[in-house]
Amino acid sequence: MELKQAQREQVKLRIGLSGASGFGKTFSALLLAYGITGDYSRIAIIDTENQSASLYSHLGAYNTLSIEAPYSPEKYIKAIEVCEKAQMEVVIIDSITHEWSGAGGCLDIQEKLGGRWQDWASVTPRHQAFVDKILQAKCHVITTTRRKTDYSMDKDGSGKTKVIKHGTKEITRDGFEYELTVNFELINDHHLVNASKDRTGLFVNKPEFVINASTGKKLMNWCNNGKDLDQARAEISSCETIEGLKHIYSKYPNYQSTIKADIMNRKALIESADYNIVPNSEIIEEQKTIENGTTASTK
The missing domain is CATH 3.40.50.300 (P-loop containing nucleotide triphosphate hydrolases)
Structure with a gap:
């Protein structure tokens, strides 16, 4: 009890x-x-x-x-x-x-x-x-x-x-x-x-x-006490951690079947290497060099 x-x-x-x-x-x-x-x-x-x-x-x-x-x-x-x-x-x-x-x-x-x-x-x-x-x-x-x-x-x-x-x-x-x-x-x-x-x-x-x-x-x-589907999806799109996605999923039990695809897509994005790399000045310069038709090694 x-x-x-x-x-x-x-x-x-x-x-x-x-x-x-x-x-x-x-x-x-x-x-x-x-x-x-x-x-x-x-x-x-x-x-x-x-x-x-x-x-x-x-x-x-x-x-x-x-x-x-x-x-x-x-x-x-x-x-x-x-x-x-x-x-x-x-x-x-x-x-x-x-x-x-x-x-x-x-x-x-x-x-x-x-x-x-x-x-x-x-x-x-x-x-x-x-x-x-x-x-x-x-x-x-x-x-x-x-x-x-x-x-x-x-x-x-x-x-x-x-x-x-x-x-x-x-x-x-x-x-x-x-x-x-x-x-x-x-x-x-x-x-x-x-x-x-x-x-x-x-x-x-x-x-x-x-x-x-x-x-x-x-x-x-x-x-959902005023927490609607649009709000759930907005939270998913701005979430940056897997644990955060789990929390959102449990937070909206009545929408779980609806938001499952959004959760999985966001999870894949978070887990991808590109998403976890924060561009620094060196990477930005390398990108500029590539765009100008040269390579970083000839810089």
Whole structure:
């Protein structure tokens, strides 16, 4: 047992995206994930939506892992573990709704046990194990959740009446959003979101907006107490010792996969003989002699 000072750099983000079908949950999740990592190859999508995650492959070389019914909690847990083993930096679970209401999900399991209230004693621990896996994962996790759809008749800017689709209640077990760092609700098919839950304070009482990569960067900046990726790279470029590079690498745990190439390039430069030689007056004179077409020996 050891008492340690709290450090936000140790935090892994748990982000929720919920909305009605067609509101852009998967696309928004990918942009958010890219903002967090800066590298699509470090992103994995656990896809329960009939391989719809591959529709956005033009964005970058992210990874997909498709799962099909039965959508048991244990199948989701196994999928997350596969992504962890592959050292993914961000895992998108698209969507968690199937774990609750899909074929073989918790509601289906409870119904097949008899549909009695006491049958939840067998189902709830399995669902909680799934939630705990999300919360304890070694990577950042973004979950998408379907919302029940409702419709209304509204007038657009030109005064014409049109049918508007709305998302209402999230289709997962009540209370899930309270486990999250931030929960974004997509409110229409223009991809506008607001934050229904926000532990960061970055989005509280702010107007609706469209998620993009900068949203993910803003969240990572919060994780790192304001120390962002540009600052990490600036420190690397000015570092002159191997020990200094090791310190920078450990200082930014959430950016380690992103800055690894910068660290290795700088390490190679530091280790090169040319970098460690400080030109003195004699070397400068020799260089001038060579430039003038003679050699140092004939000087």
